[in-house]
Amino acid sequence: MKGPLFYAKILLFGEYGIIKDSKGLAIPFNAYRGALKSSKTLSEKAQQSNQNLLKFYMYLSALETDLVQFDLDRLKLDIEQGMYFDSSIPQGYGVGSSGALVASIYDQYAKNKITVLENLTRDKLLQLKEVFSLMESFFHGKSSGLDPLNSYLSLPILINSKTHIEPAGIPSQKEGKGAVFLLDSQIVGETEPMVNIFMNKMKNEGFRKMLNEEFVLHTDACIDDFLHGNVTSLFGNIKKLSKVVLTNFKPMIPVAFHKVWEQGLLSNDYYLKLCGSGGGGYILGFTEDFDKAKATLKDYKLELVYRF
Structure with a gap:
């Protein structure tokens, strides 16, 4: 069979x-x-x-x-x-x-x-x-x-x-410079412990406020931009989302990637976000220039997902 x-x-x-x-x-x-x-x-x-x-x-x-x-x-x-x-x-x-x-x-x-x-x-x-x-x-x-x-x-x-x-209908891929890619952390992540950390954080009023007023707001904006092909606006919103995740979801980001994450925000060569629950596995990357991102992240294994 x-x-x-x-x-x-x-x-x-x-x-x-x-x-x-x-x-x-x-x-x-x-x-x-x-x-x-x-x-x-x-x-x-x-x-x-x-x-x-x-x-x-x-x-x-x-x-x-x-x-x-x-x-x-x-x-x-x-x-x-x-x-x-x-x-x-x-x-x-x-x-x-x-x-x-x-x-x-x-x-x-x-x-x-x-x-x-x-x-x-x-x-x-x-x-x-x-x-x-x-x-x-x-x-x-x-x-x-x-x-x-x-x-x-x-x-x-x-x-x-x-x-x-x-x-959902997503815009067809273009042969542009921009890309969504996977960055291999080379660490296996486990979903359950990460979800438990999140649920414990949810007991904190400040974290819940951040989730509603920043995380959800930026996520929704990213989705709308992506579905409508608003690439310029999308990267502005992804940068905001990437910052919020780095500040508030640090336990879900492997320690070895905190600096790599920051480097993307400072250089604007790429922006990172969690792929799934985090803790390891893949990290999702967005870049307006995939060749530039590959050069900056030359020590890591990248996999192309989608082209803008």
Whole structure:
């Protein structure tokens, strides 16, 4: 057996803010992908994946919900016969490795599943997001369901609020100088501890005020600029957002990158922001001149995501 491919995702804007109901914008990232496969002889990596699928099966078996039913007998049989998730998506890097796995399991084993081909009303999108949130909570403790949704639909998704999400049309890429890129921190991040730090910070009134009055404001402005192709305004807002994140989300930024972050703000060669929950993995970069950013960041591994 071989299941269809599901892609990685990048949350361009909205990390942490979407937990508190601000806007978010996620896009599929086709450079990394995964699919369910089966083999009688498993490599060490495939064996590990097979064991994880068994744990996931047990979690799904114990789920008490009317939202979704799975063909659990078939899932168990396939796992026993050597099914694993063959994926190039790096784990702990903020690009949705567990999201692609969740999407593939839903696609293969959910009964009466909502398909990508039908008319995706807002209600159906919200139902999918809720199902994926339940499923992905196995991996992260608490999940918005957005990563699997993005991977499943393979469309850019605009999150207006928890109850209002829609597919988004993003401007087609241009052969310009500007770019969105990934900067590899070469550290594996873990979502749950980062989310716990954030939730503890949320107990502080000053932090909540900053989140509403600065972080959310700049995030929403960035999304509007990006969707409307207002590149000049976008970079002004990204710089503000990058500053706010450096000041208020330091625990989520690997220590070795505090200076690199500051250097971008001072030189205006690039601006950095969190990619996912932070703590490691990828850091997201925006630049008006990708060649210049590459020269400045020559000691780091960069990956192109989108061109302006």
